[in-house]
Amino acid sequence: MILDIVILAAGKGTRMKSKLPKVLHNVAGTSMLAHVVNTANRLACDNLHIVTGHGGETVVKEFSNNSTINFISQEQQLGTGHAVQQCLEYLTEESITLILYGDVPLIKAATLQNLLSRVSNDSLGLLTVVMEDPTGYGRIVRNEQGIVQNITEQKDASVKDLAIKEVNTGIIAVKTQALKKWLPQLSNDNAQGEYYLTDIIAMAVADNIEVITQQPDQAWEVIGVNNRIQQAQLERIYQQQLSEELMEQGVSLLDPDRFDCRGELSCGNDVVIDINCVFEGNNRLGNGVLIGPNCLIKNATIADNTVVHANSVIEDTNIGSDCLIGPFARLRPGTVLKNNAKIGNFVETKKAMIGQGSKVNHLSYIGDAQLGEDVNIGAGTITCNYDGVNKHQTVIGDNVFVGSNTSLVAPLNLGSGATVGAGSTVNKNVDEDALALTRSPQKAIKNWTRPTKINK
Numbered sequence: 001m002i003l004d005i006v007i008l009a010a011g012k013g014t015r016m017k018s019k020l021p022k023v024l025h026n027v028a029g030t031s032m033l034a035h036v037v038n039t040a041n042r043l044a045c046d047n048l049h050i051v052t053g054h055g056g057e058t059v060v061k062e063f064s065n066n067s068t069i070n071f072i073s074q075e076q077q078l079g080t081g082h083a084v085q086q087c088l089e090y091l092t093e094e095s096i097t098l099i100l101y102g103d104v105p106l107i108k109a110a111t112l113q114n115l116l117s118r119v120s121n122d123s124l125g126l127l128t129v130v131m132e133d134p135t136g137y138g139r140i141v142r143n144e145q146g147i148v149q150n151i152t153e154q155k156d157a158s159v160k161d162l163a164i165k166e167v168n169t170g171i172i173a174v175k176t177q178a179l180k181k182w183l184p185q186l187s188n189d190n191a192q193g194e195y196y197l198t199d200i201i202a203m204a205v206a207d208n209i210e211v212i213t214q215q216p217d218q219a220w221e222v223i224g225v226n227n228r229i230q231q232a233q234l235e236r237i238y239q240q241q242l243s244e245e246l247m248e249q250g251v252s253l254l255d256p257d258r259f260d261c262r263g264e265l266s267c268g269n270d271v272v273i274d275i276n277c278v279f280e281g282n283n284r285l286g287n288g289v290l291i292g293p294n295c296l297i298k299n300a301t302i303a304d305n306t307v308v309h310a311n312s313v314i315e316d317t318n319i320g321s322d323c324l325i326g327p328f329a330r331l332r333p334g335t336v337l338k339n340n341a342k343i344g345n346f347v348e349t350k351k352a353m354i355g356q357g358s359k360v361n362h363l364s365y366i367g368d369a370q371l372g373e374d375v376n377i378g379a380g381t382i383t384c385n386y387d388g389v390n391k392h393q394t395v396i397g398d399n400v401f402v403g404s405n406t407s408l409v410a411p412l413n414l415g416s417g418a419t420v421g422a423g424s425t426v427n428k429n430v431d432e433d434a435l436a437l438t439r440s441p442q443k444a445i446k447n448w449t450r451p452t453k454i455n456k
């Protein structure tokens with residue numbers, strides 16, 4: 001079977017009140033249209049066509065790294081049927097065409113696969129749902145035998161048809177040959193003066209093509225987004241689904257209503273995630289990892305039994321096992337922590353390799369640096385990595401002890417076993433096992449008289 005998928009995405013999305021085209025608004029950190037494209041790819045689609053209109057250039061640009069998409073511009077939005085007409089010349093003669101919507105992002109591949117299995121030379125698949133309040137939707141009109149006859153849009157419907165609660169989701173799977181026959185016959189002689197895609201249902205019936213309806217597994221799969229309230233509703237549904245999947249896999253979420261993942265998150269056993277954490281991009285957590293409350297974690301790998309305490313921000317970082325991080329730590333891109341490393345509160349790292357068992361416990365900046373094993377960095381240590389023009393490296397050997405409130409002026413090399421006295425500004429390399437000390441010797445002036453206040 002050859003599969004052509006058409007995604008309609010030309011609408012303006014007026015009610016979003018945004019300069020961004022509607023289909024580029026996000027659900028779970030990914031644009032709605034990208035969700036649909038991903039689903040299309042999961043279906044092993046052969047040819048993917050996206051109909052753009054309002055903000056079309058912005059949409060095309062957003063997908064510029066995906067050369068497999070055929071973008072088709074619909075200059076004027078004359079209706080859903082007109083939108084699909086624009087694609088006809090690009091559809092493969094012997095294929096099945098599946099029609100999806102850029103503003104219906106949560107449709108599941110399994111539901112669509114099921115719908116596709118309904119299509120034959122004598123049948124098409126139509127995805128419908130039953131709604132308590134069907135207002136605004138096209139109604140599925142059936143005869144006394146329950147056989148689908150046609151779809152009537154809200155604005156064209158008779159009082160009798162308006163009572164029908166089974167509605168059209170818009171998603172249709174059909175033989176492309178049939179589509180090529182029916183679409184050119186559409187007329188816009190209706191209440192909205194539009195070319196309705198839904199009119200092909202009556203044409204199918206006239207051609208003895210059976211209309212097989214199917215409902216999605218979950219009603220939310222076919223919810224479309226027209227405003228930011230619906231967008232937020234879909235965001236919650238998405239997060240709820242994902243958190244249930246994670247809990248089924250053995251992850252503890254202390255409150256699944258306060259969990260957000262905008263990307264991929266894979267977890268080992270016995271992972272515990274406290275409230276208000278946000279995971280972005282691609283994250284991997286090993287067995288027994290604990291994430292405290294209010295953490296932002298982006299593109300990180302965290303190995304077994306590491307604990308991330310509250311309010312830590314971690315990005316593009318690779319963390320070993322049994323590490324302790326935070327609270328209030330900030331690990332910036334290029335940070336690598338080896339096993340048993342410790343990064344404490346108000347510590348910022350960037351492009352830094354922290355060796356096994358090394359500790360940076362308080363109030364420090366470690367950037368463009370390499371630390372060996374069992375290094376101890378005292379509170380308030382700064383790697384002065386930037387001279388105003390260029391960045392320089394600080395290399396620190398195993399077992400180095402850096403006293404508190406020290407400036408390490410890069411480029412700099414501290415040999416293994418070296419000690420730096422507290423309060424030093426070190427700008428020359430220190431040999432192995434040497435003590436470096438730059439602070440001035442303490443003076444003591446006996447019986448010092450403090451100044452007294454002068455009365456004016």
Ligand code: UD1
Nearest residue numbers: 008009010011077078079080083137138168169170196197
């Ligand atoms: C359509 C269906 C209706 C169904 C409903 C489900 C028709 C005639 N009606 O109605 O039966 O219950 O969807 O939500 O199909 N679009 C284009 N180009 C156009 C017109 C629309 O790309 O010229 C896109 C829109 O961006 C949108 C989608 O098609 O994503 C649906 O269009 P919309 O105008 O919202 O159709 P409805 O009136 O809601």
Ligand code: CA
Nearest residue numbers: 136224225226
């Ligand atoms: Ca709509």
